[in-house]
Amino acid sequence: MYMQDWDIEFSHLDAGYGARRVLRDVSAILPAGKISVILGESGSGKSTLLRHVTGLSRPLGGMVRIGGRDIFALPPAEFRRLRRQTGVLFQDGALLGALNLAQNVALPLSEHLALPEHLLREAALRVLAMVGLEAFADYYPNQLSGGMRKRAGLARAIVAEPRILLCDEPTSGLDPVTAARMDELLLSMHARYPEMTLVVVSHDLAGFRILAEHVLVIRDGGLIFAGTPKSLLDSRDAYLRQFLERRSGDAGQTPHRPMNHRVHAELVKWLTS
Amino acid sequence: MANFFAPVVALGQRGISAAVAVGDTTVFMLSGLAHMFSGVRIFPRTLRQLYVIGYKSFFVILLIGVFCGMVLGLQGYYTLVKFGSVGLLGSAVSLSLVRELGPVLTAIMLTGRAGSSMAAEIGVMRITDQIDALEVMDINPVAYLVSPRLLAAMISFPLLTAVFDVIGIIGGYLTGVLMLNINEGAYFYRISSSVTMPDLTGGFVKSFVFGLLVTTVCCRQGYTAHRRGDSVGPEAVGNATTSAVVISCVLILAADYVLTSFLL
Ligand SMILES: Nc1ncnc2c1ncn2[C@@H]1O[C@H](COP(=O)(O)OP(=O)(O)OP(=O)(O)O)[C@@H](O)[C@H]1O
Numbered sequence: 272m273y274m275q276d277w278d279i280e281f282s283h284l285d286a287g288y289g290a291r292r293v294l295r296d297v298s299a300i301l302p303a304g305k306i307s308v309i310l311g312e313s314g315s316g317k318s319t320l321l322r323h324v325t326g327l328s329r330p331l332g333g334m335v336r337i338g339g340r341d342i343f344a345l346p347p348a349e350f351r352r353l354r355r356q357t358g359v360l361f362q363d364g365a366l367l368g369a370l371n372l373a374q375n376v377a378l379p380l381s382e383h384l385a386l387p388e389h390l391l392r393e394a395a396l397r398v399l400a401m402v403g404l405e406a407f408a409d410y411y412p413n414q415l416s417g418g419m420r421k422r423a424g425l426a427r428a429i430v431a432e433p434r435i436l437l438c439d440e441p442t443s444g445l446d447p448v449t450a451a452r453m454d455e456l457l458l459s460m461h462a463r464y465p466e467m468t469l470v471v472v473s474h475d476l477a478g479f480r481i482l483a484e485h486v487l488v489i490r491d492g493g494l495i496f497a498g499t500p501k502s503l504l505d506s507r508d509a510y511l512r513q514f515l516e517r518r519s520g521d522a523g524q525t526p527h528r529p530m531n532h533r534v535h536a537e538l539v540k541w542l543t544s
Numbered sequence: 545m546a547n548f549f550a551p552v553v554a555l556g557q558r559g560i561s562a563a564v565a566v567g568d569t570t571v572f573m574l575s576g577l578a579h580m581f582s583g584v585r586i587f588p589r590t591l592r593q594l595y596v597i598g599y600k601s602f603f604v605i606l607l608i609g610v611f612c613g614m615v616l617g618l619q620g621y622y623t624l625v626k627f628g629s630v631g632l633l634g635s636a637v638s639l640s641l642v643r644e645l646g647p648v649l650t651a652i653m654l655t656g657r658a659g660s661s662m663a664a665e666i667g668v669m670r671i672t673d674q675i676d677a678l679e680v681m682d683i684n685p686v687a688y689l690v691s692p693r694l695l696a697a698m699i700s701f702p703l704l705t706a707v708f709d710v711i712g713i714i715g716g717y718l719t720g721v722l723m724l725n726i727n728e729g730a731y732f733y734r735i736s737s738s739v740t741m742p743d744l745t746g747g748f749v750k751s752f753v754f755g756l757l758v759t760t761v762c763c764r765q766g767y768t769a770h771r772r773g774d775s776v777g778p779e780a781v782g783n784a785t786t787s788a789v790v791i792s793c794v795l796i797l798a799a800d801y802v803l804t805s806f807l808l
């Protein structure tokens with residue numbers, strides 16, 4: 272019944288860092304109750320787009336609306352309420368180095384609710400088990416692999432059962448089996464909370480085929496496609512085809528530049544010394 | 545014409561950015577102070593910071609304190625002996641410690657010992673998105689990171705200064721009485737007769753203010769490590785730590801002058 276309340280809408284969004292413009296005139300809707308996948312090359316501005324949904328960066332122009340309301344014009348109390356309902360998986364996990372996994376994952380609860388220690392730990396273990404990290408609850412982030420940190424980050428993002436879940440590359444750096452587990456976890460979240468707005472940034476085409484119900488494709492800071500996965504797969508656009516078929520643009524003709532002969536000579540000397 | 549005014553413009557811009565930095569830092573400190581009252585969760589974190597700032601610096605303070613007192617005893621003795629007034633050594637040692645050296649040296653030591661690690665820790669949190677993560681979890685990063693450190697500093701700076709003063713006086717005793725054979729009774733009598741309550745409160749006011757300044761500056765340098773003009777990434781954290789220590793030390797001495805002129 273709240274469905275339309277949690278649509279994320281970009282309207283003529285311009286964004287960047289300092290004077291540098293990273294996103295230009297992006298207008299799109301990420302519908303509530305659906306899994307939206309944002310595709311795009313490395314450096315095209317996907318993480319930057321997410322930073323504007325969480326309100327971490329302010330747009331240079333245009334608006335971000337959630338439930339029809341400009342999030343940067345919300346009264347502070349409303350804005351905080353919105354944030355409480357938003358779970359974010361950062362690209363590098365962004366776990367607090369000073370806390371162990373259980374404390375990290377319980378953080379959204381322990382900071383806001385008056386609950387005894389053992390219940391908090393139980394809540395943390397529940398979601399850690401979902402991402403297969405129950406055995407690592409007492410490890411610190413630095414003692415884990417990159418993929419494990421990412422999974423723990425996902426556990427923290429879902430511990431408070433948010434209405435909006437934003438995942439920046441949940442499966443990059445994971446092996447195919449664990450990646451498929453993450454995709455299934457996201458699907459099961461979607462099945463359990465049908466009204467949740469789920470946004471997944473990805474370059475993982477396998478995951479895209481399983482998850483996507485709505486797709487945005489970003490290229491060099493501009494939106495070049497928005498629609499259903501089917502229409503994307505059927506698209507005739509040369510760039511989109513190339514992206515989907517996993518070809519580099521100038522396949523087979525990446526220019527070969529010979530190494531400077533002096534660098535080469537020194538290198539050979541060093542390698543054979 | 546433009547060239548002619550360029551130096552003036554440059555100077556003006558530096559002046560403006562310095563004024564902005566002072567304003568930002570003040571706002572940062574005030575918000576850190578305000579968030580001290582935002583909940584009971586600050587107490588366990590403050591305890592942890594008391595351990596880091598207070599307990600872990602304790603032995604360094606002892607060491608610096610005893611040597612400082614010994615040097616004061618030595619220097620004081622050879623100065624006073626020229627005027628035939630070595631009996632005043634107790635006053636000289638205790639007053640310089642309580643009024644000046646105790647608060648200032650303790651604050652400078654704590655800047656190096658605790659302030660630098662605050663700047664580095666918070667700086668690393670900044671560049672690895674941990675502070676952003678706090679924000680999106682609706683956890684105020686200033687309340688979470690800065691307020692406990694401010695509170696812990698407000699408690700531990702004066703306490704460690706008191707330790708420094710006492711140990712310094714014992715250091716003076718070691719050189720003055722045990723090595724140079726001043727009368728023991730005169731040494732301690734001079735201390736109790738010349739150090740007055742305003743001297744003590746003045747010293748504590750100073751160390752309290754230094755604690756606030758050092759913690760604010762160090763936390764803010766780390767907190768804004770991503771906005772440095774001179775560098776990015778790990779290098780920015782390193783530079784933030786350096787700036788934190790340098791700015792803190794300068795501010796300690798500048799504030800010391802201002803406070804002294806009010807307290808005297
Ligand atoms: N803090 C920053 N300051 C300045 N420029 C930045 C910053 N963060 C990102 N950028 C720039 O913004 C552009 C988009 O970055 P973004 O992180 O949004 O890309 P992305 O699509 O998420 O890439 P990837 O798939 O590699 O994560 C890049 O060109 C990058 O150089």
Ligand SMILES: [Mg+2]
Pocket residue numbers: 317318319362439
């Ligand atoms: Mg990214």
